[in-house]
Amino acid sequence: MTCRHDVLDSAVVAVQTTRNVEQVLALFRALGDETRLRLIERLREGEQCVCDLTDELGASQSRLSFHLKALKDAGLVTDRKDGRWVYYALNSEALALVGRLIEDLKPVHSPFRVIRQCE
Numbered sequence: 001m002t003c004r005h006d007v008l009d010s011a012v013v014a015v016q017t018t019r020n021v022e023q024v025l026a027l028f029r030a031l032g033d034e035t036r037l038r039l040i041e042r043l044r045e046g047e048q049c050v051c052d053l054t055d056e057l058g059a060s061q062s063r064l065s066f067h068l069k070a071l072k073d074a075g076l077v078t079d080r081k082d083g084r085w086v087y088y089a090l091n092s093e094a095l096a097l098v099g100r101l102i103e104d105l106k107p108v109h110s111p112f113r114v115i116r117q118c119e
Contacts, residue, residue, distance in 0.1 A: 027098055031076035035059065035067045039091065041079065047089040 030036055035057070042048060042056055050068065054061050068088055071077040075094040079086050 012086055024101055026074045027076065027094070027101070030070050031098070033067065033070070035063070036071055039064065039067055039071060039088075040076065043090045046078075047087050049085050049087050051085065053088070060114060 038057055039053065042053055050058075050061060050064060053059075053064055053068075053069075058066065068077060068079070072079060072088075076091055076098075077086050077088050078091050081087075
């Protein structure tokens, strides 16, 4: 017999797992674009105004704003307004999470270990 507590625990784990999968997908989708990767590379040097990024990347402000919004929505960058300008910076915690996610993709066992023989 399954107790109510076990069912609730299973439901909570399922919701958390779904939420985690959605978060991971959002992170990797945001990273799956050349312009966004170039923006991240530029932001590694520190906080920058969108006007400086347009000059450095040779792209229109509207195009970069679209990509910066995608990075922000994924949690990879933060922004702050100062007058009429918006400054962007990398979110080091989100990037550390990406690193841990990549680390978790490594094989658990030696690549030469046979887990199951097919017949």
